[in-house]
Amino acid sequence: xxxxxxxxxxxxxxxxxxxxxxxxxxxxxxxxxxxxxxxxxxxxxxxxxxxxxxxxxxxxxxxxxxxxxxxxxxxxxxxxxxxxxxxxxxxxxxxxxxxxxxxxxxxxxxxxxxxxxxxxxxxxxxxxxxxxxxxxxxxxxxxxxxxxxxxxxxxxxxxxxxxxxxxxxxxxxxxxxxxxxxxxxxxxxxxxxxxxxxxxxxxxxxxxxxxxxxxxxxxxxxxxxxxxxxxxxxxxxxxxxxxxxxxxxxxxxxxxxxxxxxxxxxxxxxxxxxxxxxxx
Amino acid sequence: xxxxxxxxxxxxxxxxxxxxxxxxxxxxxxxxxxxxxxxxxxxxxxxxxxxxxxxxxxxxxxxxxxxxxxxxxxxxxxxxxxxxxxxxxxxxxxxxxxxxxxxxxxxxxxxxxxxxxxxxxxxxxxxxxxxxxxxxxxxxxxxxxxxxxxxxxxxxxxxxxxxxxxxxxxxxxxxxxxxxxx
Amino acid sequence: xxxxxxxxxxxxxxxxxxxxxxxxxxxxxxxxxxxxxxxxxxxxxxxxxxxxxxxxxxxxxxxxxxxxxxxxxxxxxxxxxxxxxxxxxxxxxxxxxxxxxxxxxxxxxxxxxxxxxxxxxxxxxxxxxxxxxxxxxxxxxxxxxxxxxxxxxxxxxxxxxxxxxxxxxxxxxxxxxxxxxxxxxxxxxxxxxxxxxxxxxxxxxxxxxxxxxxxxxxxxxxxxxxxxxxxxxxxxxxxxxxxxxxxxxxxxxxxxxxxxxxxxxxxxxxxxxxxxxxxxxxxxxxxxxxxxxxxxxxxxxxxxxxxxxxxxxxxxxxxxxxxxxxxxxxxxxxxxxxxxxxxxxxxxxxxxxxxxxxxxxxxxxxxxxxxxxxxxxxxxxxxxxxxxxxxxxxxxxxxxxxxxxxxxxxxxxxxxxxxxxxxxxxx
Numbered sequence: 001x002x003x004x005x006x007x008x009x010x011x012x013x014x015x016x017x018x019x020x021x022x023x024x025x026x027x028x029x030x031x032x033x034x035x036x037x038x039x040x041x042x043x044x045x046x047x048x049x050x051x052x053x054x055x056x057x058x059x060x061x062x063x064x065x066x067x068x069x070x071x072x073x074x075x076x077x078x079x080x081x082x083x084x085x086x087x088x089x090x091x092x093x094x095x096x097x098x099x100x101x102x103x104x105x106x107x108x109x110x111x112x113x114x115x116x117x118x119x120x121x122x123x124x125x126x127x128x129x130x131x132x133x134x135x136x137x138x139x140x141x142x143x144x145x146x147x148x149x150x151x152x153x154x155x156x157x158x159x160x161x162x163x164x165x166x167x168x169x170x171x172x173x174x175x176x177x178x179x180x181x182x183x184x185x186x187x188x189x190x191x192x193x194x195x196x197x198x199x200x201x202x203x204x205x206x207x208x209x210x211x212x213x214x215x216x217x218x219x220x221x222x223x224x225x226x227x228x229x230x231x232x233x234x235x236x237x238x239x240x241x242x243x244x245x246x247x248x249x250x251x252x253x254x255x256x257x258x259x260x261x262x263x264x265x266x267x268x269x270x271x272x273x274x275x276x277x278x279x280x
Numbered sequence: 281x282x283x284x285x286x287x288x289x290x291x292x293x294x295x296x297x298x299x300x301x302x303x304x305x306x307x308x309x310x311x312x313x314x315x316x317x318x319x320x321x322x323x324x325x326x327x328x329x330x331x332x333x334x335x336x337x338x339x340x341x342x343x344x345x346x347x348x349x350x351x352x353x354x355x356x357x358x359x360x361x362x363x364x365x366x367x368x369x370x371x372x373x374x375x376x377x378x379x380x381x382x383x384x385x386x387x388x389x390x391x392x393x394x395x396x397x398x399x400x401x402x403x404x405x406x407x408x409x410x411x412x413x414x415x416x417x418x419x420x421x422x423x424x425x426x427x428x429x430x431x432x433x434x435x436x437x438x439x440x441x442x443x444x445x446x447x448x449x450x451x452x453x454x455x456x457x458x459x460x461x462x
Numbered sequence: 463x464x465x466x467x468x469x470x471x472x473x474x475x476x477x478x479x480x481x482x483x484x485x486x487x488x489x490x491x492x493x494x495x496x497x498x499x500x501x502x503x504x505x506x507x508x509x510x511x512x513x514x515x516x517x518x519x520x521x522x523x524x525x526x527x528x529x530x531x532x533x534x535x536x537x538x539x540x541x542x543x544x545x546x547x548x549x550x551x552x553x554x555x556x557x558x559x560x561x562x563x564x565x566x567x568x569x570x571x572x573x574x575x576x577x578x579x580x581x582x583x584x585x586x587x588x589x590x591x592x593x594x595x596x597x598x599x600x601x602x603x604x605x606x607x608x609x610x611x612x613x614x615x616x617x618x619x620x621x622x623x624x625x626x627x628x629x630x631x632x633x634x635x636x637x638x639x640x641x642x643x644x645x646x647x648x649x650x651x652x653x654x655x656x657x658x659x660x661x662x663x664x665x666x667x668x669x670x671x672x673x674x675x676x677x678x679x680x681x682x683x684x685x686x687x688x689x690x691x692x693x694x695x696x697x698x699x700x701x702x703x704x705x706x707x708x709x710x711x712x713x714x715x716x717x718x719x720x721x722x723x724x725x726x727x728x729x730x731x732x733x734x735x736x737x738x739x740x741x742x743x744x745x746x747x748x749x750x751x752x753x754x755x756x757x758x759x760x761x762x763x764x765x766x767x768x769x770x771x772x773x774x775x776x777x778x779x780x781x782x783x784x785x786x787x788x789x790x791x792x793x794x795x796x797x798x799x800x801x802x803x804x805x806x807x808x809x810x811x812x813x814x815x816x817x818x819x820x821x822x823x824x825x826x827x828x829x830x831x832x833x834x835x836x837x838x839x840x841x842x843x844x845x846x847x848x849x850x851x852x853x854x855x856x857x858x859x860x861x862x863x864x865x866x867x868x869x870x871x872x873x874x875x876x877x878x879x880x881x882x883x884x885x886x887x888x889x
Contacts, residue, residue, distance in 0.1 A: 038724050065539075066539070066542050066546065068331070068334070070330070070334050071546070074330075087334075088333075088334050108344065119334060120331070120334035120335050143736075144737075146542070147542070147735040147736070150727060150732060150735045151732050151733065151735035151736045152732055153732050155732075186745065242735070244546060245545070245546070245552040248552075249552060249553070249556075249723055249726070250723060250724065252553070252723060253719065253720075253722070253723025253724055254723075256719045256723065257716065257719055257720070257723070259310075259314055259317075260314075260712060260715050260716045260719060261716065262310070263307075263310045263311070263314060263712050264709065264712040264713055264716065266303065266306050266307040266310055267307050267705065267708050267709040267712050268709055269303045269307075270303050270304050270307040270705055270709075271705045271706055271708075271709045273303055273304070274701045274702060274705045275702065275705075275706070278500060278697060278702070307708075311708070320550075321549070321550035321553050321554060322521065322522075322525055322554070324549040324550055325525055325528070325529070325548055325549050325550055325551060325554060326528070327549050329529075329543070329547040329548045329549065329551070330546070330547040330548075330549075331543065331547040332547075
């Protein structure tokens with residue numbers, strides 16, 4: 001009896017756990033990302049495409065403060081090369097770093113200068129500080145993208161859905177200047193809705209204009225550059241920036257689990273031996 | 281209760297005690313092995329992190345150092361001496377190449393070939409890690425204020441408790457006026 | 463139970479030490495020769511599992527503190543530095559974060575086991591109270607630990623929980639200002655929380671020592687609730703309990719590892735990966751899952767002070783349990799009605815946890831509109847949590863005292879071994 005009820009309670013708790021409240025927002029499109037599931041790994045070609053989308057599109061407004069160029073050459077990263085276990089020596093990483101200008105202080109004169117990046121530098125932010133960023137973006141701060149795939153309900157699927165989700169607003173919805181309707185963006189559009197109040201459209205208004213367009217980014221590997229492709233690639237890239245140690249984590253997880261299962265088996269055998277002649 | 285403990289492990293007929301022992305020993309061995317493996321991350325976390333390792337090299341423009349001067353820059357959290365030696369200082373160092381020393385080394389071995397004026401040293405006394413002052417001591421090299429070690433103009437230990445010459449880091453000339461350390 | 467010691471020093475050194483500091487004797491008497499009821503089931507392995515949890519949290523925590531920076535400007539980045547750059551930092555942090563959840567899973571099972579088998583009844587009241595103190599310290603430690611990453615949930619969780627004290631009349635505002643060290647949660651708050659978060663686990667360890675001491679004075683309860691009467695009722699702790707506890711710990715570690723390596727963020731909240739922003743509250747803030755039932759009780763009461771009192775009252779009930787229960791029979795194995803009420807209580811707690819995660823006015827059954835009572839529709843989570851809260855308190859304050867007086871328990875066995883050796887393996 002105790003056992004059955006406990007199982008029931010555990011099952012109920014598992015069902016109840018993830019069912020956190022959601023506003024009226026559309027569920028993200030399911031995307032079969034390569035990194036899903038216990039065996040999932042990042043698709044390096046996809047990460048490279050995603051980096052290009054980020055660099056050429058997102059990075060003009062969004063910062064990515066927690067990621068350094070050297071990370072691109074880390075194990076599991078977009079430009080990892082087994083020939084260069086130390087990412088600071090990886091020529092691709094060095095070249096990508098040198099492409100960027102880093103704000104620095106001249107050690108002699110104290111003047112603010114720009115210098116080419118080195119692998120140890122973090123990705124430079126497009127604006128020197130938050131107020132400058134706001135001022136250039138219609139008063140709204142574009143959020144830092146380093147952790148985006150872990151900091152939003154739905155993760156990379158949410159990102160991919162949002163980027164492809166700039167639909168024509170339904171009739172009766174007043175979209176203000178500098179705003180864009182997106183059914184995947186969490187928000188509340190009730191005050192801009194002139195229709196039936198029981199049927200307020202899903203989603204919210206986002207300050208970001210649709211950032212992607214067909215062929216806006218030319219992929220080096222010849223992949224057709226559709227909006228959907230760009231969105232999924234950059235979503236995968238953002239998952240990597242949010243969780244760069246994912247592959248290492250899953251790999252170690254398997255070794256640990258195999259050990260623990262065998263160890264439990266041994267302990268069980270030992271336990272049965274010890275207790276064999278004792279009733280309990 | 282001791283009697284119960286003894287009674288608890290009887291050997292009924294037909295039971296093979298060696299097999300039973302094997303299971304217990306295997307379980308204990310696995311526990312010990314797992315425990316030791318689990319300790320490793322807790323030890324390894326104290327090693328330098330990836331961002332610390334990435335910053336371990338610096339470049340320096342030598343035109344900023346005038347003859348007879350030394351600049352001290354920060355490298356891996358320690359002072360690094362870059363000294364532009366005068367001809368007199370070089371001559372004094374070469375003259376002593378055959379003198380009796382604790383850690384014998386020629387002056388030639390302490391600088392890059394053809395760059396005798398440039399001495400790049402880790403500015404940390406080989407005794408217990410204090411920073412020696414430039415130009416101090418009777419050899420015109422460095423003098424460590426902590427325990428009185430005296431280095432010559434080649435950074436070699438000549439007097440005092442320090443056992444070794446001031447260390448030369450890995451460095452390379454990128455051009456005539458630029459060095460990369462580390 | 464803790465009769466005279468049977469330890470006999472074997473070597474000269476052990477004899478020498480035994481006269482001066484009988485520490486080997488203490489260990490032998492407590493963990494080798496200690497008589498354990500022979501009929502303990504797997505629910506009794508959670509004591510050992512909990513000490514494992516405490517050990518993992520303290521060790522991983524000490525190591526994380528070597529890399530963490532407790533200041534509002536640097537805390538978030540330092541946690542990400544641990545995740546990205548420190549060797550095995552991701553493992554250590556996920557171990558510590560999920561370890562807290564594992565700790566609470568184990569402690570809730572341990573407590574419910576105690577309730578089901580009447581482990582709080584005489585002479586184990588002090589043992590129970592010490593356990594409750596550990597639980598309180600755990601909640602304080604977990605709360606302050608959740609603030610340290612300085613994400614949005616950290617910041618707003620700290621704001622909301624410290625504001626609970628502002629409900630107190632007259633001194634409330636002064637207390638919150640004192641707790642914060644400022645006029646809002648900020649660097650000063652974070653820094654003191656870090657200090658206390660480091661201190662409290664050692665206080666927990668101290669109370670655990672008292673808890674184990676008290677346990678070894680009165681002896682373990684067992685599924686029959688009948689105290690051992692003879693040697694036939696017990697077995698020595700080693701190897702019998704050690705190997706069983708070890709096996710259970712290993713199974714528990716499998717669950718732990720699945721969370722660390724394959725779903726490390728399942729028990730966290732995405733908003734805590736957004737750096738703390740005192741200007742913007744997340745649309746829906748929730749505490750960690752282990753606080754959800756208390757959070758639901760807080761929100762079930764429409765008055766600020768009463769809500770806070772109800773929440774603390776819910777914990778006070780657990781402390782008072784030994785004196786609320788009037789039944790002479792310990793184990794619910796022989797109390798069919800008590801069993802029924804206990805399982806309803808279990809469901810009420812889970813339902814409260816469920817309610818704590820939802821917005822109060824969300825509908826339980828989507829689309830159904832019913833009567834609006836006290837400003838809320840009856841088909842809402844706030845009403846579901848009100849009903850569950852009523853049952854929660856009713857269980858402690860009515861069922862526990864009255865059932866003992868009126869129920870008719872089943873016949874209990876004379877000794878542990880009589881039903882056990884007779885092969886009775888019910889539940």
